[in-house]
Amino acid sequence: MALLIDRQGYPLMVLVGDPGGILIPELPRLRLGAGRLRGLRLLHTHLSGETLSQEDLMDMVFLRLDSVGALTVSDAGEPERFQWAHLLPPNPEGKSHDVAQPARWDRVEGLDLGAQVAALEEELARLDTAREAGGGERALLVSVAAAPRPVQERSLEELAELARTAGLAPVGTVVQRVSVLNSKFILGKGKLADLEVRALQTGAAVILFEQDLSPSQLRNLADLTERRVLDRTQLILDIFAQHATSRAGKLQVEMAQLKYALPRLVGKNRAMSRLVGGIGGRGPGETKLEIDRRRARDRIARLKKELEDVRRQRGQTRERRAKAGLPVVSLVGYTNAGKSTLLNTLTQSGVLAENRLFATLDPTSRRIRFPRDREVVLTDTVGFIRRLPPDLREAFRATLEELESADVLVHVADASHAEVEEQIEAVESILRELELDEAPRILALNKWDLLDEEARETARRLHPQGIPLSALERPGLEPLVQAILNLIPWDKRDKARAPGE
Structure with missing residues (x-):
């Protein structure tokens, strides 16, 4: 009894x-x-x-x-x-x-x-x-993987940046190295009990996993704890939902949210309630996350059609640029590498540029006149990130297709970041997946002013073709501008102009 x-x-x-x-x-x-x-x-x-x-x-x-x-x-x-x-x-x-x-x-x-x-x-x-936690909901960050502890800790540093971008306040981390993930809870129930106590002691209302949780793991964890359980994909979707401003961006986010929620629509249990409202469940699609599977699939089909229209409209815009003979230079790179800042400095414009992840979601284009009366279109694109959710990548095809018409890709890397090599490789990997690895491109080593001499020497040795610069300092961008001018096929572009232009 x-x-x-x-x-x-x-x-x-x-x-x-x-x-x-x-x-x-x-x-x-x-x-x-x-x-x-x-x-x-x-x-x-x-x-x-x-x-x-x-x-x-x-x-x-x-x-x-x-x-x-x-x-x-x-x-x-x-x-x-x-x-x-x-x-x-x-x-x-x-x-x-x-x-x-x-x-x-x-x-x-x-x-x-x-x-x-x-x-x-x-x-x-x-x-x-x-406790000074930054004012947002407190979150305990968890990594459970076979990777060595230092590797997991570095992954949690990026997850902490993502959490702060979403409005969460990280208050602690838990790392567990396992050879095989627990299929039911991702980690053992005894370790989960320790995790729950740690959450209580740190005042965490959210448990945020670095690894993506399966629908069953999410449901089991939500049934076990009173705290909200999120994974990395939910967090990234939430960030995109907060930052999407254009019609296209909102459509893309909503479709990715619905695709994520579809296998989790198994009834209004506590796991489902954690998927709606607040961090991880807001944005353009938040009111549609509790609909049944059939209606969700219907909505996804309609969104695909609308996104096809967006792709067609953007394609027409690219065709007009091509007819005008204007070369296109696209800025690519890891999120928060400084692409928007570089665009603003080169074009003297006011595109949103913040020191946070995914500040830019929708492509932004600006005309710029280079020396010798050469005009180009400079395009800023969404930042890349390791393990970008597949559904989100598919949803943003219309955005990434801007890269296909680029004459030159400028790969902007944060040279001061502790994991700059891993970030460069992550971007190159995505470019290969998009079949853009053959496109002419320039590596811009941004935030060079933050490096000491030893770090600069290492960067020069690893990337001898890289161009050091600080995106905030316009006079120091001359080598980059010259490299862009040298790569653009001007003869072919000049021939594309109609007679009399």
């Missing part, structure tokens, strides 16, 4: 199980916040004299109970020994909970669970106030 008792000492539920255990139904979530407990303690019987089990402790963690206690009972039904456990605030030892030694039920002394719980929540509230 079990009792769920509130803080006033009144039983909320009386549960009856079998000798092997008790099934706890879904509990009310009235007072739950990122750093609060449920306000209930569980008292139950153990019929075989066993102490608190791992299952008992996980129930305490995942249900965020004030405490859990086990009373052993003799064959005659008489109470014998009592044992209890409760969660702990952050501590130097890294302990998640405290488990008392079993004692005779009538000799339990000095136990004041109410005072312990009040002290715990007070400490969590104090830490919550003192």
Whole structure:
């Protein structure tokens, strides 16, 4: 038997199980916040004299109970020994909970669970106030993979940037190296219990996974924890949803959101509720994420047709440029490498350029007059990123097709980034997938002013053809301009002009 008792000492539920255990139904979530407990303690019987089990402790963690206690009972039904456990605030030892030694039920002394719980929540509230988390929802970042720990930690650094771009405030990381991912929860249930305690101690309302979660993993995790569970793809979709401004951009984001949600439309369970509203579920398609599969497929089909119209319109624009004989130079590169800043400096325009990921989603074109009265069209494109969700890449075909008409690609790389080589390779890989790896291109090593001499020497050795520059300094862009002029096939372009132009 079990009792769920509130803080006033009144039983909320009386549960009856079998000798092997008790099934706890879904509990009310009235007072739950990122750093609060449920306000209930569980008292139950153990019929075989066993102490608190791992299952008992996980129930305490995942249900965020004030405490859990086990009373052993003799064959005659008489109470014998009592044992209890409760969660702990952050501590130097890294302990998640405290488990008392079993004692005779009538000799339990000095136990004041109410005072312990009040002290715990007070400490969590104090830490919550003192913690500078940037003002957004707090998120605990998790990586579970076979890769070495340093590799996973670098991936989490990028995930933290993505999280901040989406409006989340990263408050901690958890890294686990495993040879095989858990197909049900992505990691073991014991590690999940530690993760839940860490989330409670850091005040995290969101658990954000670096790895993409399968529909079943997402549902299982959402059923297990009261916190919202997101993966990297959901986060990127949310960022795109926030930044899309044009009709084409909104259509592309909505289609990617629907394609992501389609295999997850299995009923209005708690996992589905986490997919709508807030980080990971907003944007142009947010009101359509709860529709059934048939209507979702119909909507995707309509979106494809509308995007085909967008592609056709952009194709006509490219044809007009070609007839006018204007060369096209497209800026490509990893997200936040400085492409928009370079466009602004070269064209003296005011395109949005911010120090955050995916500040640019829709292609932006500007005419620019180079020396010797040479005019070109300079195009800024969406930034690339490693492991860009396939559905999102497909949805943005209309955007990426701008690259097909480019006479020259300028690959802008952030030379000051710790993983600049990996970012350069990620961009080159996507260009190969788009069959654009044969296009003439220039490597622009941006943010050169932030490098010390040793780093500059390394960059010169690895990329002897790269052009060092700072996108903010117009006088220093002359070598880049000259390289662009040298690569453009001017003779062919001049012949494309109609007579008399």
